[in-house]
Amino acid sequence: MIVTLEVNGETRTVEVAGWESLLWALRERLGLPGSKPACEQGECGSCSVLLDGELVCSCLVMTSDAEGASVTTVEGLSGPGGEGLSEVQRALIDHGAVQCGFCTPGLVVAIAHLVDHATDPSEADIREALSGNLCRCTGYGSVLRAVQSLTGGDTA
């Protein structure tokens, strides 16, 4: 089937089989491998994207259901004009929150969503907001500090 959707601000038309998830279409059909497949059950958040502004696991969205939707992936979250790094990306690097990097694209999307939506989040708010993103390397401490550096919380 043919699906038309907006990806990172561009209108894209893609031919997919009925079984193909949005994650699959992004990675294999649209040349956007930044979103990662780690569980493909909606447990790990490695494939997180924004779908019409909502944070979703792209592995749980059928591509056909994204017809007409606006999708933002990690590739669309760099600095202004797609150049350089966003403040979220910079904070993750500066706080040592990047190790193997497999969960990182999903975290970038989830943190960008958090920073855009939360006002003065507490540590528990941040932990809860990121509890859908599994990271096996960092133990989340550096991720928490990176987010707190953006939300003005305690970064000690």
Added chain:
Amino acid sequence: MSTVTGVDRRLAGGVGTSVRRPDGVPKVTGRFEFVGDLRADGMLWAATRRADVARGRLARLDLAPALAIRGVAAVLTQDDVPGHRFQGQHVTDQPVLCDGDIRHVGEPIAVVAADDPETARRAAAAITVEIEPEEPLVDLEVALERGEVFRHVRVRRGEPDRHGEVVVEGVYTTAFQDQAPLGTEAGLAVPDGDGGVDIWGPTQWSHVDHRQIVACLGLADEQVRVHPVGLGGAFGAREDLSLQTHIAMLALTTGRPVKIVYDRTESFVGHVKRHAARMRYRHEADRDGRLVRVEARVLLDAGAYETTSAAVVANATFFTVGPYRCDTVVADGYALRTNHYPAGAMRGFGANQVAIAAEAQMDRLATELGLDPVELRLRNALAPGDPMATTGQVIDYPLPVSDVLRSVAALPLPDPPVTGDPRLLPGGTGLTTTPDQVVRGVGYALGFKNLQFSEGFDDFAEARVELTPAGAVAHTAGIECGQGMVTVIQQVVRSVLGMDNVEVAFDHTGQIGSAGSTSASRQTQMAGNAVLQAAEALRQRVLLSTGGDELRDDGVYRDGVRVATLAEVCANGPVAEWVHYQHPATEPPDDNGQGRVHVDFCVAAHRAVVDVDRDLGMVRVVAVDTAQDVGRAINPQQLVGQIEGGIAQGLGYAIMEEVVVEDGCILNPSFTDYLLPTALDVGSVEAIMVEEPSPWGPFGAKGMAELPTVASAPAIAAAIRAATGRPLTRMPIRPQDIVDL
């Protein structure tokens, strides 16, 4: 021993600074290439057909239904393996594809290559496989009775008749743990058109993969190149071959590139587990709490094939007492063959299971004696000059056991339980817990482990450091799997050369010799020392040839005046120095387990604070604080990252993570059912670095990244015991264990 003179250690970006990872930018922008992201023109996709029982005979195998599917390019079985049909890191006992006997669930039977992944999966499923099931061997005591022993490690030290007045005994069990790296196994094999093949796949030691793959493919060494590539974590899961030989065979058969990506369920049968264990201990002490005698019998479930079990059981036996003095030790460790999925390497490598048991024993002893658990440990703390309790080897390098314990015990305790926010109660937003049922507990544990390979293994790392007009490049075959060796190498070379422009090149097997395994807390010291020595030789050579006294990014200087640009220095091509570094020697243990078995050790102390709902058995880990022996902190920020990440894996091991098995089959091969710690599950971490420089590590550094996992799990278990008063001898500790259902 490594000594470096005339080095500016305050160089920005050098040793001791928290430099940023060079791969950070591609990783946060989604541009970093993981192995599952690789593509090649004209590539096929592969899929694996596996056994769904733990033991049986392959009665019938018919490939015709798969071959009849349009788009299928090849279906291969054990009959198609061109060379040696068995692989394995130490003993080649594992069939590349099923040899007629099914020995564990998930045993690969056939591999398919097809035009697209869905066709490959459909074809793999279409293969007719008939298995006559047999009764699997899944009980450790039965395996021991039947003599299904991969290795028995025996320790007899001290006076056989020596006994203590105070005795505590216990039996402890631990479950299989999965490394659960976020990246599943994936690979790409590309035929070179000349009979050879290039392979990108999961690895922690490309040269050992290469050796096995070459043998199985029946090719010459130079015909196969194993490439480093982004993995998505390792933690031991990449030490053994998984898909490499399969996709190489398919690529050579079809003449086309072949890609494979395991899904999470297949990944659970794509890599080894941490050994499940059954451990029986008897500790005897005098009235002052000094250990007099320790007896231990440690049974490790090694599963169907040997992989690294011989070394894991050596660790489990030699670290069975912990970092304590004890003159009489009777210990037997067995790695036993069962029909479980093979067990092998995972962060801590045999030291974790016995730390669970031995630290619980120390707490029992403290209770029996009416002593504080910290005080009891301090009275027995091993120190340089002491013989190790098991091997008897004298500790001759720094080992700050008392320091780490005192340091962590001196940290302030966290605030009392908060009652207002359900997210901060055990059970979280399930809103199950009433605050008056919450009890707090505090527990301590020490972790103790060897660094590098032991028992006389020929353990080395090669490295080459080159000077080019653009700067220096350090070459290694070590594997950057996220742990940060890329900056460690960069920082060491910067500090030696006095230059900022240093890059690290991770080479394939055809470009450089082995760096040894990226495991066993090795590479900071092994690759680190190799590049340190190569860089120092390079610096001396360049200074000598130019008459300079200082190397800078833009040339060689003498008395502050430039005497040569780097382009002039490299007029005849890059200037390079190559080093084959070997750590101080070890020896195999004698029949009683005695000898200089290990080169060096690392220690960490952890203090866990937990809140437990005593009605429902839910646990919230409030804090895990630690003091860690690091030798010297090369990159302090990365050390904290290793500590926090290691603690999260130890937390999982203590209360969440269990590969549940029944009749040899894995019941929970998904992230829905195999629970990993989330940001809400881990508590705060305060980490103290104890720097007592290693005399032989680069700039005094030690490997350290396994210890946080080794020590955190027993500390959390101790805290839950302190909160509940229950013995809790099974790991992971489940709610039903706490409420004693």
